[in-house]
Structures are given as C-alpha cells and as structure tokens.
Amino acid sequence: MTFRALPGFRDFAPEDLAFRTHIFAAWRRVAVRYGFAEYDGPPLEPLDLYTAKSGDEIVGQLYNFTDKGDREVSLRPEMTPTFARMVAERANGLKKPIRWFAIPQLFRYERQQRGRLREHFQLNCDLVGEPGPLADAEVIALAIDVMRELGLAHEQFRVRVSDRRLLDALFTALGITAEQKPAAMQMLDKFGRSEYAKAESAFIEAGGRVASVEFLLKELRQATTWSTLLEHGAKHEGVAAALAEEHPLRETLAALEAMGLGDYIELDLSIVRGLAYYTGTVFELFDVERSLRAICGGGRYDALLASLGGVDLPAVGFGMGDVVLGELLKERGLRPDAPPSVDVIVAAVTPDDMPFVLEAAHALRDGGLGVEYALAPQALGKQLKLGDARGARLAVVIGPDDRAQGAVMVKHLADKTQTAVPRDTLVAHCRSLLTLNG
C-alpha cells in the first residue's frame, strides 16, 4: 500500500519549504514596509459565508463537507469574507485607512493544472476606508515591489490595469445599455480567443449591436497608456468627450508614474476579472511572456464589505498566489540555494576522541552555532565530506595529538586553512570566524 498526497495538494520537503519560506519572507517584508499589519483567520468556515454572496453555484468549487456536529462547513476558498467579518467587528475602533495583510492557505475543489492547485498560499493585502485613487496606487505599488524584492525586473513582468468606472463610461458613450454591459464585458474578455463567438452572440441576444463595441475592441484596446488612449479615443466624438471627464484611473496611473514604477504598468482595457466583486480599478500581474497564468489579481471593491459584513467602507486589495509566482521564479533562476544546515562540523580522529567531540559540539551549540558530527566512527575524510554536504563553513577536528596539548584544530573548509586553537577558547574563536566571514 503506497500513499501519496491528494491531487492538487503538495508535500513540502525541506528544500521546497525553504523556497516557500523565501517567498513568504519577501511578502512580509514588503507588506510591512507599506505599513500593513498581519492578521489571520480560521481555515475552516461555515459554508454560508461563501454561498450567501456568491450563490449556490459556487459550492461546486468549494472544498466543503458536513462536520460531526452536522454543520455545513468549507475550507476557505478566499480570504475576503473572513477579512470582511473581522473588519466589520472592529471597524468603528480602527484608524482609517485600515492596512491589513494575511498569508492564508486557500482551498478549491477543482481540476488542477499547472499553476493552479487545490490548495495554495496567497498574499492578501487590503486597504479599507479610502475611496481615492492613491489607495489603488498604493496596493499596486506593493504588488510590484514584492516582485522586485524577489529579484524580478520590469523586463520580466507587467501590471495590466483597467477600471470598471472608465469602461462603464466608454460603454455608455458607445451607446451600450446597462443590460448589455455584462455581455459587452464578456466580449472584451474573450476577444481574440476561441470563445469570442459565444460572447458575441450573447451580446446580440441582449439586443446589442456588435458595431457599437467594435471601436473599443479594435481601437481603444490597443492603448497601453493614458495618452495613447486619448489619441485613439479622439477618433470618436462621444468617447473623446467621455475621456475628457475626471477619471480616478488616470490619477492612479499618474501616482505610480511619480513613484518611478511607470515601467511596470500597462493600461489594458481587456482586463475584466470577477464581475460580482469589483467596482473600480482592476489589475492583474503577468510575466512578460505570458506563458503562465496571472501571478496576482485585484482591484477596488467599494460595495463588497457592506454586502458581506455590514460596514459600508470602500476597499481596494489584491491576492498573489505562491504557485504561479514560484514557477516564474524557478524559470528565471531565482530560486535561492538551500541555506547551510549547520555552521560547524565536529570530527573525531579516533573513536577515543568521541567524548571530546560530544563535549565540544554541545558547547558550540550552547554558543548558538549550528553543529553536526558523525553519529558513528568514520574516517576523517568522510566526516569532512559530511561537513561539505551540510554547507558547514568550519570543521573542528579533535585528535589525540592536539588534545595532549589542550588544543583542537579549527579548519576553514572553503580555503582549506587550519589553525590549532586552545580548547577553552574554541567557542569564541568559531563565533568570531563565522561573524567575520558573514
């Protein structure tokens, strides 16, 4: 009988966990740099928490079951409802804007593919209580800085940004009614893909004229900056007028430019994302080659907290998963080498030296150093080889001849030099050598 992890679930051997920890550490460093405070919540929640807003169809995607107390429960598929509840409970007492982040493990019951499992970790950053465009810029900048922190440059990824409010204004200018807008949105989302025909017929069924969207699909969609959007838009009177209005997205883009992050940003009106959630800015982060799925997605959801938790506060946030991000880092050679498991290997020349090895090893451990030694008698060469394999920088060799002088040998494994050191200064000696060599 052999067992393996459930489909879509991962084992993390030390090497894998080290990589995950590397990603988490970058997430935390950057989030904290932006003044975000970490929180967490239960991985298991009442099923209602998710069906209340999204309806019963979502159950197909949930990892849900009935517990022994006959409660309908689900592993959390996303953090936002939990976040909404926690914020609602204390919103009155929290200084605005609220900047919170979490690194939850999330679960979805669906068929796995590359970059998409049944379980993953996700950096969730949310900024609550500020409706203005600088809040949007703030969270987008955070997402970009996470990527930079992990060693990725603007040649390797882009944030594509759009805005529901802008799109809405453009649709109106093009004569598309409120009822036709969702179908028009689908057309935008599917443009250039095999499913486009389906979206188009849905739009026609809603009474839309395809010609009305064409200007948006063929012209405006090409624009990747605000100024090119204005250029393209000038060809259409109504659109030009709509673009002349005040638009928060324009200010958000300008703010990112002012931060020096302009190279990472592309305006992209085809970014749609979940229709139910987002009310304003929407954005996705992609690798430049687009060989992978979106690394990160988010936007403004000003109505969601009220509908979920009862506090009527505007909010903007994003989620960034560890799976696609990890794949990208590996592809770009940005997976760091496993850190050394010990600082020092202590080696016995003869079996008679073993008690002295144990004594010295323990003293070094008490001194805060990572120490290993061979657990069975071995040739000295093999013991040094063990030290190499463990990434130790120092070897302490203990043998009868040196012992007779009250000394031990301390060897630098990298440059192969060694010096005799009095036993009673060994710990201090090793500590200073390790500190000096960083």
Place this chain on the structure above:
RNA sequence: GUGCUUGUAGCUCAAUCGGUUAGAGCGCCGCACUGUGGCUGCGGAGGUUGCGGGUUCGAUCCCCGUCAGGCACCCCA
C-alpha cells in the same frame, strides 16, 4: 464537471516491427582513503514499465477501463 494528450529507477531519459535477463546519466550507499574534504576510478542498492483487465506463443509497445500529470473549456480565490 467536459474534451484532448502523456505515464519506464529518487530525478532526466533510452529500449528495433510486439521478442529472450528493461538500460544510461545524475543522485544515493560502499571501497580505493586509519590525522584532513569537494576530483577520479571501481562496485552496490534501487523497477509489479501508474494500476486492473483484454488480444497474443509472447505486451513497456496493441485494445478497454481506471488513477495520476499536462493542455483547453468552466471558473477565476
């Protein structure tokens, strides 16, 4: 959940038209090497060819099912 595709050692891959005992590199363990390591050489362990069934004298190879991975759809945390 639907369609297509792939599955050989821990990893990456071979194996003629369906043919006899399924191989190699890397990794792992041991020896050369009993006061000094990374190299080299030699040796060893490791396989129910994902699993089950069928066709055949004979199946890693052909057929069916199933499980798992990949791609697309659905969905987008």
